[in-house]
Amino acid sequence: MATSESEAFVRSLARGLMVIEVLGQAPGRHSLADLADATKLPRTAVRRFLLTLIDLEIVRSDGKQYWLTPRVLRLSLSYLSTLPYWREAQVALEELSAVSKQSCALSVLDGEDIVYLQRQHAKRILPVSPSLGSLIPAYAVSMGRVLLSGLSDDELDQFLRKVKMRKLTSVTITDRAKLKAEILKVRKQGYAWGEREFDDSICGLAVPVRDMNGAVIAAINVSLASGEFTHKTAVEQFLPRLWHSASRLRMSAPVQDTKRARPSKSLTHS
Template identity: 85%
Template structure:
């Protein structure tokens, strides 16, 4: 793997991607000075990247401000098109939301965060309502703990050593030992329940999506209004529906053999 210190690392490409990421931050329109601060790059370098991105029709400008064009979606859609289960997930989550009358979502793990790849809203929109591409801290949400439970032990320990946890609500777990115990419990029981740890108004029930080798490749959940459901009520009403949906996605998750990660220690008979 190339690192910033290795000869294989293309620093110019890395800096260009950093500029694109900065352009994607709110409010979505930025000055050169703002981008230089956000990227921690010299203004002259940022300007060269912007001029190149303008020539590629990825960025537009009014000579003072810069913003992304729809062409940048090619980058994200390229990733989504490599996921064999993504299109099936849209239909499956629509049906899950219709049956459960609750909002539901699919996400994957990216570093310390989960990233939403699908989201179906119930008629009643919850106070916290992520959309496609939204990121939430994995340690504090049910889908994050499901995804972390699928990591090999050494990767899970590395995550717990480096993750920066902060108290988001009065009940957020911020101790690495306590979090590991919760994740191991999720690994054993096959689902995660999160209540008020990310937001006082939200709780959620999540299960893993596995490929045919048994590796955890994604997570799906139902999001619930806190106070309306206990853990027991949620498990009884929604867990069978979640497992059914996960099984449906598993049948479409035929990843190429060379990118599968066989994690036999985490395989279970559950979907």
């Protein structure tokens, strides 16, 4: 694997992608100075990247501000098209939301965050309502803990050593030993319950999506308004439906590398 110190690492490509990533952040239109400041790159370098991206019709400009064009969606859609279960997930989440009358989502792990790949909103929109592509800290939400439970023991320990945690609410777990215990509990029971750790108004129940070898490749959840459900009532009402939806996705999921270390004592309900 190429690293930033290796000869195989293409620094200009990495910097260009960094510029695209910053352009995708709020407020959506950025000056050259803003982009240089956010990327920590010289203005001359950022200008060259922008001119190239304009030629490729990925970026537009009025001479002062720069913004992305819809063509950048080709990059993200290229990833989604490689996931055989993604289209099935859309149908499964629509049905899950209709039956449960709650918002639900599909996500994968990306470093220290989860990334939303699908999101089905209930009629009542929750105060915090992530959309496709949203990033959420994995340590603080039920889907994140489900995905972390699918890591090998060594991978989980490495994550816990490096992850940056902060109190998002008064009950957010930031103690590494306590977080590890919670993740191991999730691994054993096959689901995760999160209550007011990311936002005081939100609770969530999540289960893993596995491939045919049992490897965790994604997570699905139902998002609930705090105070309307307890851990017990949420499990009774939604867990069987979540496992059923996860089973549907498993049938269309690709098989991961079987050489990858598997977590001990993992359950395969889905």
